[in-house]
Structure formats: structure tokens, C-alpha cells
Amino acid sequence: MGEAFPGAEADDLDGDVYVTPRYLAGATAIGDPGLQPLRDLGWPLDHDDLGNCYVTAPDRRVRLGYLPEGADDGLWRISAYRDPHAAPVWGVCFSDTAPTEFVTAFTEALAQSYTEGPHSYLSHMNGKAHEGVVPLIHNGWRLTRAEERTLEWTSPDNLAGVAFATGDLDPEMEFTTLEARWFMWGGTERWSRWYATASSETPVSLVTAITAAIADPAPVLRWEQEMSKVLRKRAELTPVRPTSPKAPTPLDVARARPRALPSARTHSVPRWSTSTAPSACLLAPNRRSGR
Secondary structure (H helix, E strand, O other): OHHHOOOOOHHHOOOOEEEEOHHHOOOOOOOHHHHHHHHOOOOOEEEOOOOOEEEEOOOOOEEEEEOOOOOOOEEEEEEEOOOOOOOOOEEEEEEOOOOHHHHHHHHHHHHHHHHHOHHHHOOHHHOOHHHHHHHHHHOOOEEEEEOOOEEEEEOOOOOEEEEEEOOOOOHHHHHHOOOOOEEEEEOOOHHHOEEEEEOOOOOHHHHHHHHHHHHOOOOEEEOHHHOOHHHHHHOEEEEOOOOOOOOOOHHHHHHHOOOOOOOOOOOOOOOOOOOOOOOOOOOOOOOOOOO
16 A cells, blocks of 8 residues: 555655545544645635634635634535625535545645636536536445435445435525535444535535545555544554564574484384284284193
8 A cells, every 4th residue: 555655755654554445544633734725825824812723815705714623523614705795605614533635635626726716616517416426436436325305325335425415405504504415424433423514506626526535545644543443443554664573482483493304214114914924023922722
């Protein structure tokens, strides 16, 4: 799995294990990778008194909040506006346990869309909804639920899923609850699962950036001891550095010592046969004649 990071030295990597599948990796300890694509555009970074931070576009049409001290478990909240003083057009949320790579994939796509103009990041008509699930299908995910109002695709191990709600939704509920057009999740137990949501007007290209990152089979780096025990038990962990061989024990040394070879000289051993008399060196039994 080390080949997923070609040319990288182990000492330069931010982690000591590669985690597969990536949707069981959990979040990283810092949020910088998710903020960086927008910071690279020159967007300013602001903080509030609680320690939350915000990155806002110069025209104030896009805003990202990184909220470790927020009111709920929604750590990342991103929204876009046609009018900075009006309600948002769309909103995306990632929970505090969502793998940071998924956030970064989204903000990278958002940064690219922003440079292309409002027609790219404000219009959900820049793609068809089914395009959002194409990366899942290409990586073996299956349609496991097709109810009247929900379609859901699940990973081959059933430990991650992407649901798409059909029909009409309450716009306000999409921003304040988990009842959004797109609902993505991963994890082993319901109480420990991460989630991400995207509202109806979210451009399909941005949703696809998330689903592609989720379904990507490439491993991600983590520090093993920073992962939850639940995830460590279910994910496949591959050490960045090969495990050092254990020092040999005295028994191992003894087993490895060459054994003495048998002498080249052979000895004849008398054997019984049906055609030969007993050897002279063997005494015949002493039988007394009956009288």
C-alpha cells in the first residue's frame, strides 16, 4: 500500500499506518487540509471567541465554518449565497468524525468552481443527480434501498452508504437537520458513524467530488493510536514502516545450529530372515527335555 504515496519517505508522512477502506479512517486531528484549498485563493481566515474559525470569499458569496466549539456535531458547514444578505442557496455539512480527506476533496472542487464563476458554484443544474453516484457504481457499490422517497447505494462491506432523497423537501429542514437531499455515512456502529449532508441546490459536481473521495479505494494515512478502537478493529491497517523482526530467542538459536552429520562408515546389523539361522551371538533358548 505504500505505493499510494510514491516518492514519500516514511519520516515525511503524517501517519504511521495506511487505512483501508478510507471511510473507516475517521477524522484527522487538525482541519488545515480542508481549509487550505480556499486559503490558497487568498480568502481570509477569521476566528470567534470560542475558537471556531471561518473562511469567507471576498464577495461573501461562499462561507466555510470550522466549528470545533459548535452547538452540535456538525464540524464543517459550508454555504453559498446569491445575495450575501439573504438565505443561503445551498449548504453542505460534515460531522466531526468524517474523514478529513472528504472535506478536502469538496473544498478543492469548490475552489475550482469558484474560479469558474457563479454559474459553476451557484447552479445545481450543472449536472444530473445520477452523476453523483457514478463513482460509487464504478467501485462496486450496490443499490440496496429503493423506496418511494429514498435511493441508497451501499459499499461492498455494508459499512458506508450514500442516500438520495426524492420528492419535495423542506428547504429549512435541509439546513438544520439530517433530512437533506444527499445523506452520506460510514462506520461500524450507528452511534459512531460519521455523516455528511448536501442540500438540494448543491451543484452535482461538488457532490460528486465527495462521493468520488468516499469510494476511492486508495488508502489514507492515520496515526494508529489516534484512531478509535472500533475503527481499528474493522479497518485494514498497514504499517508505513515494515515491522522489525524480533530478536532470536536461545531456542531459535539452538534450532538454527547445524546438526552433526552421521559417520560415513556403516555397520552390519544382523537381521532375521526365513532363510538364515539365528546369529551366533544370540543364544538359543535353554529348553529342558521333558522326562
